[in-house]
Each structure stands twice: as C-alpha cells, then as structure tokens.
Amino acid sequence: MGNHVVPVRNRVRVTSYGPFRGLEGTVQIVDQIADDLEEPFCFYLIALEGASIPQPIWFESLEVEFIDALAALQPSLELSAVMSAQN
Numbered sequence: 001m002g003n004h005v006v007p008v009r010n011r012v013r014v015t016s017y018g019p020f021r022g023l024e025g026t027v028q029i030v031d032q033i034a035d036d037l038e039e040p041f042c043f044y045l046i047a048l049e050g051a052s053i054p055q056p057i058w059f060e061s062l063e064v065e066f067i068d069a070l071a072a073l074q075p076s077l078e079l080s081a082v083m084s085a086q087n
Contacts, residue, residue: 005030005032005040005042005061006027006030006042006044006061006064006066007027007030008027008028008029008030009026009027010026010027010066010068011024011025011026011027011066011067011068012024012025012026012027012044012046012064012065012066012067013064013065013066013067014046014048014059014063014064015063015064015065016059016060016062016063016064019052020048020051020057020059023048023049023050023051024048024049024050024067025046025047025048025049025051025056026046026047027044027045027046028044028045028046028047028056029044029045029056030042030043030044030045031043031044031045031058041060041061042060042061043058043059043060043061044058044059044060044061044064045057045058046058046059046064
C-alpha cells in the first residue's frame with residue numbers, strides 16, 4: 001500500500017502475518033507521523049470483523065490494504081478535515 005493515507009471510515013484488510021491476517025475492518029482513527037522530508041507514515045485504529053478481541057486494534061500502514069479500489073481514489077483532503085475536527 002505504500003504511504004498512501006487511508007481516510008477514516010474506509011474498509012481495509014489486514015495483510016500482516018499474524019492472528020489477524022485476512023480479517024477485514026473499518027478505519028476508526030488515523031495517527032500520522034509527518035516529517036518535512038518524507039511522506040507521512042500512518043498508524044490505523046481498525047475495528048475488525050470476526051476478531052476474538054472486540055476492541056479496535058492499531059496497525060501500521062504497511063499492514064493493511066484497501067478492500068475497495070474506489071476508497072483509494074478519495075483525496076487526502078477528507079483526512080485533513082477529519083484530523084482538524086479531532087483536534
């Protein structure tokens with residue numbers, strides 16, 4: 001997936017190796033680490049479907065992928081608006 005930012009409420013699938021691999025869920029919160037020299041690196045709080053743990057779980061951006069290709073086309077401006085509203 002690279003460093004593309006997934007907006008809140010988008011559907012993703014866990015791709016990392018571990019007990020949550022292949023599970024799908026919804027992005028609840030995006031936490032960005034930004035540097036002037038690099039693209040932002042993100043962590044996502046994901047509400048998983050079918051997980052044995054009912055609470056949302058944090059994943060690195062490299063551990064999730066878009067489920068729907070249309071979600072990948074949404075501009076990151078929506079994320080900026082959501083992040084501003086949370087602060």
